[in-house]
Amino acid sequence: MREKIINTSIALFGERGFREASIQDITRELGVTKGTFYYYFTNKEDVLMHIHLRFIEGLLEQQEAILQDAKLTEREKLYANVKMIISNIKSGAQSARVFFREMRHLSEKHTSQVLPKRDEFQRNLQHIIQTGINNGEFRSDLRADMLSFAVLGVSNWSYFWYEPDGEVTEDELTDLYMKMILEGIQL
């Protein structure tokens, strides 16, 4: 039931927004009482925090697996990161919408749990790029910190326009992004 409440909340917060969707909307959708809701969560913001944590922890876990794969070059790790973000759109578009839009509705206590994980995700990307600069895979005249934000921008922006079931496959999109990032678009 805990899972079902979270999933229904993701759908409702994503469609209508956190403020607009009430606990009553959530329980009505599930056909359960408010008592059931309060058995699992303190309040609506408590659910929001779990959505945020689950979203970023899921991404961090996948990123960790990439980072620890000793067979991969830094170039391949970067590719795998972009691919992973794009692949998550299909399953997590609504979660992402909630994550990017509703952060300010988290209490300060909860924000301080989520923000460090979001920063960790960016710093891991930066680490891949910096390692690639150090070992000669990437050029050394560009700053790894700002490049990591550029790569995040390219990848995360897809959440706002890319349709995974459309004409362009996830692999094609990842290939195109990585060609731009690695080789540039200049002839």
Added chain:
Amino acid sequence: MREKIINTSIALFGERGFREASIQDITRELGVTKGTFYYYFTNKEDVLMHIHLRFIEGLLEQQEAILQDAKLTEREKLYANVKMIISNIKSGAQSARVFFREMRHLSEKHTSQVLPKRDEFQRNLQHIIQTGINNGEFRSDLRADMLSFAVLGVSNWSYFWYEPDGEVTEDELTDLYMKMILEGIQL
């Protein structure tokens, strides 16, 4: 007064969110009556629509000037577009926040006024890239439509992290982004 109401609303919607900031908050901040507010705007959503329109029309106007500058190569037009978006962060960070986060609070009628302009901005970028592909400035094996979203992602994401008054200047950030986009980061 109309301007003042819009500017105060941008600040309040940006800080607290559209739903959270009331008309009373806006008039209290300005020290005017609600009557004054209703003299200029029908309701809160009406103000939101004007914030959206002003934001995207301002960007389109600057983009138009770049597009019509016959002296510029497509590479230079692309550079000027990225620079323009980054330069707008300083003056328009709160507007951008409202633009990206509060779109769903627009009525259907108003959304249909704003969305075509947002699409026009992306299509103009795509046009620059496609022209550059056609005239041999850019490589021809990458799709201009998806590249335009990649460039938008890199640039727009800056709104979420870049501090114009920090250590990195707008020119440095634009240079770094454009080096990645044009030349790639691979050694």
